[in-house]
Amino acid sequence: MKFSYIRRDLKNIKVEKPSKSLTLEQTLGELSVSGNLQFTQINERYIAIQVKQAVKISVCGILIDSESSFPIANAEIITTNAITTSDSGGNFNIVSVSENEIISILINGFLARSINAQDLALQNRCPFVYVSQDYTYLPEVVLSDFITKGISRNIQGATTISNKNFDILPSLIEPDVLQIAQALPGIDSADETAANLNVRGGTSDEFLILWDDIRMYQTGHFFGLISAFNPNLTKNVTIYKNGTSPRYGEGVSGVIALESNNTIPENFQGGLGINVTSANGYGEIPISEKFLLTISGRTSINTGIGNPVYNEFFSKVFQNTVVTTLQNNTTDGVRSTDEAFNFFDVSVKALWKITPRDEVSYHFLAIDNKLQFTERFIATGNSSVLESELEQQNTTNGFSWQRNWGSKIPLTSKVLLYQSNYNRSEFTNNVDLSLLASNQNKVTEKGLKADVSYKLSEQITITGGYQYTDTEIVDAETDSNTPTIESQENSLFSNAFFAGSTLSFFNGTTNVSSGLRFTHYATISESFVEPRFHIDQKLNANWRATVSGELKHQAVYQTVNRDDNLLGVETRDWLLANANNNKILQSKQLGAGINYSKNNWIVATEFFLKNVEGINTANLGFRNQLQETSFTGEYTIKGAEVSLNKKLKDANIWLSYTYQDNTYTFRQFKPETFRNNLDSNHSLTVAGSYDYKNFSFSLGNTFKSGLPYTAPVAGNPVSTVGGISTINYNAPNNKTLPSYFRSDFSASYAVKLDETFRGKINIAVLNIFNRNNALNRYHILENVEGVPTIRRVDEFSLGLTPNISLQLLF
Known part of the structure; x- marks a missing residue:
């Protein structure tokens, strides 16, 4: 016999298996009663099944x-x-x-x-x-709807973000996880970008970002102002700031692991969207009950004059660069400039559930940014053309096999083979001087990851695994005056083993997640043994206490590149440790906190102490007396995080506060200790959301202490020795910028068009009051009519930036 039915109608119906001794009619009768089903004989071979209309x-x-x-x-x-x-x-x-x-x-x-x-x-x-409130199943969730709906804290100390039914946040037109992460205490973006995240005073390269367990070396479009990950395909996110799982290496300041959908929907689903800067589309296509194909793409649109978002982005990125210098140039003649910026990202995932216990998948993601700038100048007896181009690309490929070995053997395993490639290339062409110049920073990483997890009991789970990583970085530079290409190639490979466990004691009131990671670098003969732990203690029905600690290291990080780059725009190059006085970064961190949850109130606090050794002044982007130095040192940060959340019937209000005291120490420099470039002592966000029928509204305010900068000595700002003038600086980072304050707003309207299609309109306004928030300040020395003169340079945040998006979901 063959049966015809709608799979989703019967998906959750469970019945006892009928006896084989029953006739067909008796079997159908028994199933009809136990499953509330109606069987209709169509012909001798086909029977239709429907669920009886329940009372x-x-x-x-x-x-x-x-x-x-x-x-x-x-x-x-x-x-x-x-x-x-x-x-x-x-x-x-x-x-x-x-x-x-x-x-x-x-x-x-x-x-x-x-x-x-x-x-x-x-x-x-x-x-x-x-x-009974003394339950122990689903123990991983400790704080549900932490900050806002869709964000939770689990028993292992990580913060998780679920894209399903996520609440609206100020300034967001889409649920972008990299921007959502900035709502959490301790996570910020000092340069006000979506992709460059600073966690507990660390630089953005110290935050490891994984897409389906593959390391990403580029995470944003337009110099990080736009996230490179399609929000519709990011289903779950796990964020560690301390007590990191031992399966994660690198990232001395934290880990954010993004996961795409890993379940096969019953029907095709997808969406199309457009906003002021880009158009996107995605589709999850169930080829069969066992095979899923997911495709997504996004491309820039309308990046020319008249686009308010593009204009704000362009003004922020190119302030105080060659572009603004050209615009302010008063030399007689006709001057014109053309700029074109384009980006796209494409993602493909194939998921095949070969058996009920085995599934294999293939992952592909490509990210591309391209900026072209041309300056033309025409004057009497003089003309010039200067062409510049910058392109950033990141591609990843991964193949994984996951197996559940069965209920009698509570063991799961996963093997992942992957390759991640990143390439930044810059090109300039001075047509009149016949001068061509280019430079390149290229990263190629290949890896193997193997994981196993064994559940000994409801209270004990053991994990372990092996990881092999081979990273190669190539830096190349050339110009038409040099017959050869200057190229430097470095490579580093590692073997890592890890083991961990989650233990639950005293009816689930005490939970311990701990592990040990061992990493060996054969080429440089260095090894690291790193313990990590997180303890969660339930004090009573409302109070919990936590303690976390970890040791970590990082061998791949970035250096700020301001010399000989495109139009003076700051870029960042990836480099390998143990070359040019660049040590492997090593961090240690300890934290303790108290959480309270009752009557829709959530209060979470954590105190932490973090130290990172091996940093180099040459990589940190100093604009003072340390700019041309190469001193090795460390930074230490101590601080506290507080978050408060109150859920009402149709509203949600939250507060997030971070205090930090962040200092550098360089033994080769006097003074040895001074403020970190990212030392913003206080950061406070107060926001709320409100739902009314199909409308959602959100308003938020962010206040931050100004970042430090170095001022010249008052009364004696310039020092001249041997005819050479230099700026006479005070001690590094002796001054503080004005405080930062920004108000953001967003709203959305969702409507069901029919049984298949849903529509959504999103509006967001960033920096409602158009405040000029200073993000950086430095000084340069100019020669004005033969007199050395200091000019102060300020870099400001985005101004008033409105955006709107239209989405069609199905």
Whole structure:
């Protein structure tokens, strides 16, 4: 016989297996009763299956704590089509629910109990529903809807972000995870970009970013102002700031692991979108029940004059560069400039569930940025043409196999083979002087990752694995006056082994996640043994305490490149440690915190101390007396993070605050210790969101202490020795920029067009009051009529930047 049915209708129906001794009619009759199904004989061979229309009933109940006998307030009661919460007396009611519906009861994000709707049928009085809050399943979630809906804290100390039903945030027109991460305390972007994230006072290259477990060396478009990851395909995100899982190497300041969809939907789903800067589309195509093909793409549009977002981006990136110098040039003649900026990203993923226990997948992601700038000058007896081009590319390829070895052997394994390539190339052509010049920074990384996880019991899980990484970086430079290409090639490969465990004691009140990672670099004969741990202690129903610690190292990081680059725009080159006085970075960190959760209030605090050794002044972008130096040292940061969240019926209000004291120490320099370039002592964000029918609104305000800068000595700013003038600086970072304040707004409207299509309109306004927030300040020496003169240079944030997006989802 063959059966015809709609798979999603029968997906969650479970029945006992009928006896083989029954006839066909008897078997169908038994399944009809136990599964609430209706079988219709079409012909001798085909039978159609439908779910019987269930009777709709109303239900109610009173939630009671089985240990204390007190009512349970603010629990979530979830059905297929409705979500409600219990009141202060534990009461709840739901109308028009199927009599066969299984109702889920969640407390603080934990599934506490499931109950059949028939057991709660509305009678003369609502029945008591006894629930134990001392449950131990789904133990990974500690704080649900932390900061806002879709963000949670798990038992291992990591923060997780789920793209499903994510709440709106100020300034966002799309749920971009790199910008969402900046809502968390301790995570910031000092240069106000989406892609360059600073975690607990560390530089952006110290934050390891993984896409489907593959390291990304480029994460943004337009110099990082736009994230390079399609928001529609990023399903889950895991962020570590301390107590990192031992399976992660690199990233001395943290890890953010982005994952694409790993489940096969029943039907084709996707979307098309357009905003002021780009157009995008994606599709998740279930070729069969076992094979999924996911495709996405995004490309820049309308990057010319008249685009308010593009104009703001362009002004921010090219302020105080050759471009603005050209615009201010008063030399007699006709001057014109042309600029063109284009970007795109393409992603492809194929997922094949070969057997119920085995699945293989292929991942591909390509990111491309290209900027072209041409200056033409025509004057009497003189003309010139200068062409410049900058291109950044990142491509990744990965193949993985994952296997679940079965219930009798609670073992899962995964093997990943991958390659990640990054290339930044710059090119200039002075047509009149016949001078061509170019430089390149190229990274090629190949790797193998093998993981196993074994569940000894409900309380103990053991993990382990092996990772091989081979990284090669090539720097090349040439010009038409030099017959040869100056090229420097460095490579480094490592073998790493790790083991970890998650332990639960005392009925789940004490949870310990710990591990050890061993990494060996054969080419430089260096090894690192790094313990990590996170302890979560439940003090009572509302209070939890945590302690975290880790040792980490990093062998691949960036140097700030301001010399001989395109139009004076700052770029960053990747480099390998153990070359040109660049040591392997080593960090150690310790943190402790207290969390409180009750009555839709969440308060989370953490105090931390972090130290990173091996940093080099040549890589940090100094614009003072340290600019041309190469001193090795360290930075130490001590600080505290506080977040507060209150959920109301249709609104959500949150506050995020970070305090930090961040200092450099370089023994070869006097003074040895001074403020870090990223030392912003106070950072505060207050924001809220409100939902009304199909509308969502969000407004937020961000305040930050100004960053430090170095001022010349008052009264004696210039020092001249042997006819050579230099700036006479004070001690490094002796002054502070004005405080930073920005207000942002966003709104969205979602509408169901029909059974297939949904529409969404998003509006966002960044920096509503158009404040000129200073992000950097430095001084340069100019010769004005033969007199050495100091000029102060300020770099400012984005001004008023509106954006709008239209989405069609299906």
